[in-house]
Amino acid sequence: MNAAISSRLTEVTTDTLERLAFIFASPAADGPVVEESELETVRVDFSGGFTGGLELSLSASVLVELAANMLGADEGRTLSADEQRDALKELVNVVCGNLLPAVAGRAKEFTIGTPYPANAGKRGWETPVAVSHLVLEKGICRMRMRVDGPLPEDLACLAQAPNHHHLAELG
Amino acid sequence: MAINILIVDDSGVMRSMVQKAMQLSGLAIGEVHQASNGQEGLAALEGHWIDLVVADINMPVMNGEEMIERMQAQPDLKAIPTIVISTEGSRTRIARLEKQGVRFIHKPFSPEMIRDTLKEVLGGEVFHERSH
Numbered sequence: 001m002n003a004a005i006s007s008r009l010t011e012v013t014t015d016t017l018e019r020l021a022f023i024f025a026s027p028a029a030d031g032p033v034v035e036e037s038e039l040e041t042v043r044v045d046f047s048g049g050f051t052g053g054l055e056l057s058l059s060a061s062v063l064v065e066l067a068a069n070m071l072g073a074d075e076g077r078t079l080s081a082d083e084q085r086d087a088l089k090e091l092v093n094v095v096c097g098n099l100l101p102a103v104a105g106r107a108k109e110f111t112i113g114t115p116y117p118a119n120a121g122k123r124g125w126e127t128p129v130a131v132s133h134l135v136l137e138k139g140i141c142r143m144r145m146r147v148d149g150p151l152p153e154d155l156a157c158l159a160q161a162p163n164h165h166h167l168a169e170l171g
Numbered sequence: 172m173a174i175n176i177l178i179v180d181d182s183g184v185m186r187s188m189v190q191k192a193m194q195l196s197g198l199a200i201g202e203v204h205q206a207s208n209g210q211e212g213l214a215a216l217e218g219h220w221i222d223l224v225v226a227d228i229n230m231p232v233m234n235g236e237e238m239i240e241r242m243q244a245q246p247d248l249k250a251i252p253t254i255v256i257s258t259e260g261s262r263t264r265i266a267r268l269e270k271q272g273v274r275f276i277h278k279p280f281s282p283e284m285i286r287d288t289l290k291e292v293l294g295g296e297v298f299h300e301r302s303h
Binding site for chain 1: 181182187188234259260261278281
């Protein structure tokens with residue numbers, strides 16, 4: 001597990017949840033005890049500067065709030081399961097797009113794939129390079145990053161201490 | 172004058188978010204067309220009069236960068252103002268897009284960022300008076 005990348009993962013996920021969906025999150029030192037069956041999980045693969053994937057697991061109880069906040073849905077409007085899943089997929093997509101330059105630097109180009117449910121796609125999630133656990137008001141968010149092959153040594157985040165400057169730069 | 176918009180993004184939720192932010196901006200909006208990838212976007216451009224294109228970059232089938240390159244190659248499409256709304260972080264790719272006259276908004280965006288960019292691209296004349 002890489003502490004610098006995990007730190008970036010926590011920063012970017014917290015910032016994205018807040019700015020995209022108005023959901024506030026706090027880092028949890030240890031992973032909260034949650035049944036996998038209570039989580040909705042999506043993944044996205046990327047290639048370019050290096051190859052890998054990002055996995056996002058969110059408490060099912062937060063899904064409606066996520067979709068409603070992203071869509072600005074009026075109170076009382078029933079959001080479809082498709083809308084909720086689409087919101088979750090867009091969340092992992094935006095986190096991934098913001099995480100990669102924060103980890104690898106802005107000189108590298110990446111292609112981000114289409115997010116997909118966790119029961120499909122590549123293996124390799126048993127040994128993630130980075131993990132982040134966040135506590136939300138109504139549940140939890142768990143992030144895991146997979147890198148295929150050896151971790152590149154020239155990653156920007158390995159050359160500097162964790163800070164928030166890169167987020168301001170990207171925003 | 173009302174502006175006809177084409178929103179190209181593979182996420183239906185993101186297309187809705189963009190459309191809502193544009194409505195909040197006070198822009199006089201005519202027709203809104205949506206497409207889920209660059210190929211569908213080009214087809215929509217062939218079939219409708221579009222005044223503004225808003226596109227993502229990372230999409231299946233045809234990405235936004237290729238769609239914009241193809242627009243640039245067609246005399247009747249190259250002049251259409253285009254805004255890319257994406258998570259893209261690569262300075263090289265953003266510079267490449269801006270060189271083609273494309274404006275760039277980073278995701279996640281605020282409605283104010285959308286409003287300000289629309290005003291810069293389209294001018295203040297196409298906004299309702301109530302907008303700031």
